[in-house]
Amino acid sequence: xxxxxxxxxxxxxxxxxxxxxxxxxxxxxxxxxxxxxxxxxxxxxxxxxxxxxxxxxxxxxxxxxxxxxxxxxxxxxxxxxxxxxxxxxxxxxxxxxxxxxxxxxxxxxxxxxxxxxxxxxxxxxxxxxxxxxxxxxxxxxxxxxxxxxxxxxxxxxxxxxxxxxxxxxxxxxxxxxxxxxxxxxxxxxxxxxxx
Amino acid sequence: xxxxxxxxxxxxxxxxxxxxxxxxxxxxxxxxxxxxxxxxxxxxxxxxx
Numbered sequence: 001x002x003x004x005x006x007x008x009x010x011x012x013x014x015x016x017x018x019x020x021x022x023x024x025x026x027x028x029x030x031x032x033x034x035x036x037x038x039x040x041x042x043x044x045x046x047x048x049x050x051x052x053x054x055x056x057x058x059x060x061x062x063x064x065x066x067x068x069x070x071x072x073x074x075x076x077x078x079x080x081x082x083x084x085x086x087x088x089x090x091x092x093x094x095x096x097x098x099x100x101x102x103x104x105x106x107x108x109x110x111x112x113x114x115x116x117x118x119x120x121x122x123x124x125x126x127x128x129x130x131x132x133x134x135x136x137x138x139x140x141x142x143x144x145x146x147x148x149x150x151x152x153x154x155x156x157x158x159x160x161x162x163x164x165x166x167x168x169x170x171x172x173x174x175x176x177x178x179x180x181x182x183x184x185x186x187x188x189x190x191x192x193x194x195x
Numbered sequence: 196x197x198x199x200x201x202x203x204x205x206x207x208x209x210x211x212x213x214x215x216x217x218x219x220x221x222x223x224x225x226x227x228x229x230x231x232x233x234x235x236x237x238x239x240x241x242x243x244x
Contacts, residue, residue: 103224108200109233111216122207129203133196136221146218 004029004082012047014040024094025053029082031064045071052094058087065090105138106130111145118143197234204236214238 004018008030011017017031026049033040045067048054056073057080059065065088069075073090080087108126110118118126123141130139142149154162197219204217218233 104229105222106196107220107222109218109220126200126203129199130196132199136196 012040012044014038015044021052025055027082028054028056029058029080031056042067048092050092050095054092054094056090058083058085059090060088068092103137104135105140106133106136107140107142109142109144109146201236201241204238205241208238214242 004020007020008016008018011019011031014035015031015033017028019026019028021027031041031044041064048071054073056064056068059068065075068090071092073092076089076091078086078089080089108130118141126141127139130136144152151162200219208215215238217236219236220233221229223229
């Protein structure tokens with residue numbers, strides 16, 4: 001087996017040392033900065049992976065010890081297979097990888113005019129189609145069109161109906177009133193002319 | 196998934212002799228919407244193809 005000291009090289013820009021990953025554990029056996037005081041070690045420690053176990057072997061420097069403790073490492077006195085002795089190692093366990101595949105929900109919503117009476121058999125078959133996806137675990141078939149849902153949310157929040165846009169509400173209503181007024185005046189004038 | 200759902204929608208709309216709109220929204224573990232905009236199924240656009 002090759003001795004680890006023979007594999008010492010550049011860890012990162014401005015850093016020399018040795019690190020090795022074995023069985024999802026990153027072992028850092030030596031770190032030495034080529035530019036002391038430039039923050040290269042801090043930068044390296046900040047970029048250490050948090051999804052796997054990291055073990056820094058035999059940390060003697062009090063500055064590095066503090067830096068490791070600040071970054072969630074825990075002191076464990078134990079055997080180092082690299083240094084072949086019992087020493088102060090700093091260990092940080094990897095964060096569990098969240099299993100997103102268990103929590104994805106797909107919502108299907110139809111427009112106002114169709115599928116308000118979607119039969120149960122069709123609902124089931126749509127659910128089947130969606131659940132065939134490896135990432136979807138829950139399916140919601142929302143019978144309420146978005147507009148209806150927004151109306152309800154607005155009413156619950158403000159206590160009055162949601163203002164309508166376009167020609168069916170808001171400014172549109174005033175356009176209708178203006179046109180009706182103009183038609184009334186025009187028809188009156190036409191009647192007056194005839195007499 | 197989208198392709199399969201669209202095929203399902205095509206089939207159902209065809210059976211009902213209707214053209215309609217549908218949207219598919221995906222939510223993550225925290226209930227937040229994942230796709231910034233819902234995937235929109237537009238029956239008219241599908242007919243053109």
